[in-house]
Amino acid sequence: MDNVAIKTLLAELDAQGIYVYLQDGRLKLRSKLTTVPAPELAKIKASKDELIAYMQRHHQQQGDLSSAQQRIWFIDQYEQQSTAYNMCGLLQLSDSLTINELQQAFDTLLARHQILTTQFFNTEQGVVQRVNSQLRLALNTLDIAGHEIPTQIVEKLHDELSYRFDLENDLLIRATLIGHSGAGKWLYIAMHHIIADGWSVRLLVQELLAILTNNNTVNNAAACKPLQYLDYVHWQGQFKQSAIYQQQLSYWQQALTGMELFELPTSYPRDKQKTYQGKSQHSVIDTRLVTEFDSCCQQLTVTRFVGLLSVFYVLLQRYSQKQDITVAVPVLNREQPEFENVIGCFINTLPMRQMVSPQSSFAQLIAQTKVLVAQGLANQSVAVEDIIETLGLAKSSAHSALFQILFNYNGVDTGTVEVATLSAKLLPLDNGTAKFDLTLNVSESEQGLEISFDYCSALFDDHVIQQMSNDFNQLVISLGNNAAQTIATVELPSARYASQLLGRKKAHEKVSSDVLALPVQVIKQAELSAEKITCIENNYLNH
CATH class of the missing domain: 3.30.559.30 (Nonribosomal peptide synthetase, condensation domain)
Structure with missing residues (x-):
């Protein structure tokens, strides 16, 4: 079979809700064999070798967005890279780690999970997500004194906490090792919500610890995962x-x-x-x-x-x-x-x-x-x-x-994750x-x-x-x-x-928002520009 014939077969299977994927080089069906019509099953068996070769050559690197991603992408475009969908956390590690150890661990994580190196583009055919395997996380460092507490550390992370991800051009995960002389027990991680959710954060931390401790049980299971997030997007479209x-x-x-x-x-x-x-x-x-x-x-x-x-x-x-x-x-x-x-x-x-x-x-x-x-x-x-x-x-x-x-x-x-001899306490920010x-x-x-x-x-x-x-x-x-x-x-x-709130609501309905909000606007303007004029009434008043 040539490529055109294989694409046609895959499209026919997709249309019937039959999802074919590779696991450890073997062809797998998500649907139970008993639910696949006999003619389609016969086509799959007859084309098994060609399907495997095609899928190995054309491993999925681009696709549509899931429903959840579409919502987040729209908000990001509307709000011009808002920080509202940044997922930020501070990890307190049980042992001090070096920047080289963590860099290698993150390199392994990004190689395992395509979504971590995915970027988002608005094309003539619509919005797509595209895996960019060339992206690499450049681990940042922040030097602190040994006695500093989390609140003091957070103050020094101000620029990171306010970072605005560019969905088209950025790697959508950032990390900073916090300590002294290239080693430390604190790790700041930020991801954009479009590539992860709360459950994913725990998965990422667990795998990170497993890589750092050479935990074979977790590492082997993670390394052999047959499915990527794009597989889920494809399945959702069928479902x-x-x-x-x-x-x-x-x-x-x-x-x-x-x-x-x-x-x-x-x-x-x-x-x-x-x-x-x-x-x-x-x-x-x-x-x-x-x-x-x-x-x-x-x-x-x-x-x-x-x-x-x-x-x-x-x-x-x-x-x-x-x-x-x-x-x-x-x-x-x-x-x-x-x-x-x-x-x-x-x-x-x-x-x-x-x-x-x-x-x-x-x-x-x-x-x-x-x-x-x-x-x-x-x-x-x-x-x-x-x-x-x-x-x-x-x-x-x-x-x-x-x-x-x-x-x-x-x-x-879910505050603490432990793998072998290493643990991490997650502090949401x-x-x-x-x-x-x-x-x-x-x-x-x-x-x-x-x-x-x-x-x-x-x-x-x-x-x-x-x-x-x-x-x-x-x-x-x-x-x-x-x-x-x-x-x-x-x-x-x-x-x-x-x-009082109910009373204010009734007032909002009767009074112009501009008039009612004047004291609030004055306060907000004062916070932004303390030297500018507040309002003019006969004379002027500044903040």
Whole structure:
């Protein structure tokens, strides 16, 4: 068979959802043999040697973008290389490493994972991602004194934290060894979200440690991986044509038809253009209180995730006085076992729409949320972009079309990775951005539950978010102790702040945004240019 005939055969197989790939030089089918029609199976067997030779010569180096990548690419183009989708972390290593050791380890990682050397281009045929195997990570170094603590190190990483990746020209991963004289126990890593997700970060760190410690178990498994991220993109394109995908899409269409975009009342009016300027507020719910809440969840036969999501719905209902509430919930989206250990951006976000009646008890809300989560996870493969298109939702430059609020629960302690004799403690870093109006992050730690509220600082006052964070923690305690309480009557410690927000929202609707935001704009301008004129009224005032 010539190349044209082989391409034609592969296209025919693709059209029927039959995916052929190479593993250790052998031809493999993703579909079960029993599901492949006899004529097609006969063609594959007859052309086996030609297919293997062709695929070895034309190993996939370019392809379309996945649904998740398309969303991120669009935002990057619109925002002109925003830092909102930079994934930054600081690794505290158990042993000091040299720059040469780390450089060799990163070289091996980049050779294994094509996505780490992938760049993105806008062509006449559309946006494509292209592997550039010539790219090499140039490891940076930062000298510090031996006694410096993480907060002092972060201050010295200011330029790195504010680095704007160029998706077309840059290597989309950066690293800095922090120590003294070319060796150190601190390692800063940054990647653009378009090539990785949270799960990928842990995979990358685990493989990095395995290479450094010559751990054969992890190294052999990683080196023999048959699939790359482009294989997933190809599979996703096939899956979108399947009846299963269309069934899942129908579920979301029915679940979200007639919904109104849920928004919290804000401290300041919303600008016409979305801003990613953000801040974070952190707190901890200690282990004893978490255990009491877990007991409540066990009695109601739900997971901690369902319980905490239900508490969040209560908080949002009390602050907004709305009943139709949609919260975004990210999922790993790695249901296929062969993609579980592939680095790339797999994550999907599910719009969980809940009707929260103030007259319902917390126990009743938990029961509703349990069903909602089960249905959502059963239909989790549908890309959020396809949901938006199916619903015919108008896109806005000021906010997301489906949701403004996100609940991100990490049910395992991913703070420390250990391989053989080497370990790394991962400290996520705040780069001063917020992707959504408000994101509640919950993760496990030795101290209990780490609670983090990320918020758009152009919309919310710091003090309001602090009170909201306190309210969430108190609701976990109160509702965990008495799930029979109704949502309307459960004590909200900072109820007056919620009322103030509602009052401000009504004012926003009546008063011009420019007039209402004047004090806020004055403050912001003062921070930017302290010597310029504030305003003129008879005489002038400067900052």
